[in-house]
């Protein structure tokens with residue numbers, strides 16, 4: 355469970371996250387949607403203690419990130435691809451993370467297998483394709499067997515096979531009872547992956563609902579999304 359209460363973050367005159375409150379529940383995939391610059395990445399960084407809020411707070415399993423004794427064992431996150439040393443093998447990268455977080459070494463091979471990287475485990479991660487890099491990032495997120503998982507735009511740039519693989523992985527992690535929170539620009543992809551949705555615009559909450567409910571009053575989830583966010587997009591072309 356993730357709970358976000360009155361979370362606010364300003365950068366100079368920009369209010370990136372504006373008194374945002376929502377819960378992310380276990381057992382389902384929750385999509386995090388919003389136009390470019392609406393504050394999704396900032397919110398995720400605040401939840402993960404990578405940035406400090408000006409007001410409010412975010413908690414994981416009832417505790418702030420900085421109060422977690424072994425963060426990697428409570429929350430796994432994939433924020434950007436290729437967040438690893440390029441000269442290290444995939445296995446060495448994961449082994450270093452495991453050692454630093456008191457995670458048994460045997461778990462490294464388990465997660466390599468889960469993400470389909472067993473055959474490439476000895477290769478230098480710097481030579482990995484984008485899809486392999488995402489798989490390695492997923493393996494790192496899963497290493498501590500955490501109950502809460504967060505992914506920022508995990509399918510960006512992936513081929514259809516990679517997109518489907520991530521979709522199925524997220525669903526199976528939620529089916530195991532984990533809390534899965536995933537941001538995306540791709541509304542059609544979220545319609546296939548998520549059950550619940552948190553939608554924001556200019557840092558503010560626009561909807562905290564299910565995919566089914568949001569789609570119900572519109573022709574498609576995409577139409578419902580554009581209706582919801584139409585006043586929130588900073589730069590629009592002139593009306594045709």
Ligand SMILES: Nc1ncnc2c1ncn2[C@@H]1O[C@H](COP(=O)(O)OP(=O)(O)OP(=O)(O)O)[C@@H](O)[C@H]1O
Nearest residue numbers: 365368369370388389390391392393394395396397
């Ligand atoms: N470190 C920073 N310094 C200054 N402004 C920032 C910083 N990080 C984010 N912002 C601003 O805060 C707002 C929210 O940005 P954020 O990256 O969280 O949005 P986003 O929804 O993740 O966008 P995208 O979908 O384009 O990735 C934007 O106006 C952005 O320019």
